[in-house]
Amino acid sequence: MxxxxxxxxxxxxxxxxxxxxxxxxxxxxxxxxxxxxxxxxxxxxxxxxxxxxxxxxxxxxxxxxxxxxxxxxxxxxxxxxxxxxxxxxxxxxxxxxxxxxxxxxxxxxxxxxxxxxxxxxxxxxxxxxxxxxxxxxxxxxxxxxxxxxxxxVRSRPAQTVLFMLSSLVVLRQQQKHLYSGFWFIKPSSMTLDYSKWPLLRRLKQASLELATYFGMGFTIDLFSVLMSLKLKKLRLKSTSFIVTYIGLYKIVQVLFAGVLEMKHLNLLAAFVSGASYGLFSHVPFSYMCFAVVIAIQALYKELCKVDVSHNKRLAALLSMxxxxxxxxxxxxxxxxxxxxxxxxxxxxxxxxxxxxxxxxxxxxxxxxxxxxxxxxxxxxxxxxxxxxx
Known part of the structure; x- marks a missing residue:
């Protein structure tokens, strides 16, 4: 200064x-x-x-x-x-x-x-x-x-908890088709008979999804290196974070299918998978701030669908x-x-x-x-x- x-x-x-x-x-x-x-x-x-x-x-x-x-x-x-x-x-x-x-x-x-x-x-x-x-x-x-x-700013555990809560909110809104904007992952919807699938079939489906997200993460890392023209500095930072995020999500689904109801299973998977933020030191603080902003936007979109015809204050708030x-x-x-x-x-x-x-x-x-x-x-x-x- x-x-x-x-x-x-x-x-x-x-x-x-x-x-x-x-x-x-x-x-x-x-x-x-x-x-x-x-x-x-x-x-x-x-x-x-x-x-x-x-x-x-x-x-x-x-x-x-x-x-x-x-x-x-x-x-x-x-x-x-x-x-x-x-x-x-x-x-x-x-x-x-x-x-x-x-x-x-x-x-x-x-x-x-x-x-x-x-x-x-x-x-x-x-x-x-x-x-x-x-x-x-x-x-x-x-x-x-x-x-x-x-x-x-200095507490990684607190940041991780906030990221997990944001992950819970955003993925829940995704599943309810109330939010379609950007998020780090977008897990495929489970069929109604998912809990009846044999374990091998669940693992195969999870592996295919992991491969898809590996390709996405690798593409992001590769683009970052190409834009900076530093090919020798290729680090799979985005790849490791995204694959771990979707990996934790699918692990929870595979292990607890049949134990929990579909709705509760997805909520648990959305929350637990957010812990991927705290597993990598290279994941920046910006990710948590971004996640909080997206979670607020997702909740606001749901609030906009509320009938406000009998609530003038809420109607004025939502019209801003x-x-x-x-x-x-x-x-x-x-x-x-x-x-x-x-x-x-x-x-x-x-x-x-x-x-x-x-x-x-x-x-x-x-x-x-x-x-x-x-x-x-x-x-x-x-x-x-x-x-x-």
Whole structure:
């Protein structure tokens, strides 16, 4: 926090935004906005390609239709567009507030600027809203817990219990067909006569499902290595976690089929399998935060199906656009952490924010740490940067 604090002290606070915020030398603020819109589309397209295109198509390769292909492409393009515009507007508004105040102000750099830019998500489609709200909210939850130095951050057993409870909630909602969004596993439904199957048949069915999830986990790990271009560092981290997760689930089903009712058997399997979180030290704290957010979303979807015609307060509560309301403040908080408290953020949160805006945040963060003379001489000998036009 020491180096970035220079930005708000004289004479650094009065340095032209072109020397710090703009991506290229001698750009006006408007030119920098247009450049950032272009570059952010390029960087966001690269960042979201594996998550929103390659993985969905690979996992659904046997069920591909024109409608599914178009839905995937449309979601990818819309997510890239809204992320790019939001990031570009954030930097532009920093320039605007720099101009209005005559100096860099902590409230506007980048907190308020990012908050106002994130309001564009009020016009985003539902899928884009859910994607952003899930990703941003769980990253903000993790950062807040780290900033508070909460005991949960240091207690692996407590994290595991929370993950197990979240696993119970989400998988229960999956089985009731009340939640169809992303989760780490999606066990196949058991037939009504599953308890009458011989043990060998149950084991065979479990083995086939394990093989499927091994392929999914290996694909995720392989994509991660290919994107980082470090083939020698292939580690089956996602594979081990996912296979263990589904493995514990199937073991409970195989062993207790016939002992418990189908409903109770699935609940027990969903809870016990969540213990896979605590079996691997490489599973990050982010997974638990993500699981809690998904569990809350799943419960909220069930709550939305409740008849509220005789309960005005609950009706008003459910009518609130929570995703649209949550994205601006959580995004502003994460942007503020990215500028001044990067140690609070997970690696995933840092890459999500920096890689989608052409690595401008780390460029500014690094530049602020340079000696004042270097920044003041950045445009010395050439035309001075312009404001706006």
């Amino acid at each position: 020491v180096a970035p604090s220079k930005l708000f002290g004289y004479p650094m606070s009065h340095v032209h935004c072109g020397n710090i915020i703009h991506s290229l030398p001698n750009q006006s603020c408007t030119q920098a906005l247009l450049w950032n819109i272009y570059r952010n589309h390029v960087s966001s397209a690269k960042y979201y390609l594996p998550t929103l295109v390659l993985m969905p198509l690979l996992l659904n390769c046997r069920r591909l239709t024109k409608r599914r292909l178009w839905s995937t492409a449309r979601n990818y393009l819309e997510t890239t567009f809204f992320a790019s515009i939001m990031n570009a507007l954030s930097f532009y508004l920093i320039c605007v507030f720099r101009r209005l105040n005559g100096r860099f102000v902590y409230l506007c750099t980048p907190g308020l600027s990012n908050y106002l830019a994130a309001l564009i998500n009020w016009w985003a489609p539902p899928k884009v809203l859910q994607f952003f709200s899930t990703g941003i909210t769980h990253a903000a939850m993790e950062a807040v817990l780290r900033e508070m130095n909460a005991g949960l 656009p929570w995703a649209k309301l949550l994205i601006p403040p959580t995004s502003a908080y994460l942007a503020n952490c990215m500028f001044y408290k990067q140690h609070l953020l997970s690696g995933l949160a840092k890459s999500f924010m920096d890689d989608t805006c052409d690595k401008n945040v780390n460029r500014i963060y690094t530049l602020i740490q340079l000696p004042l003379e270097t920044i003041f001489n950045k445009t010395k000998g050439g035309p001075q940067p312009k404001f706006f036009f």
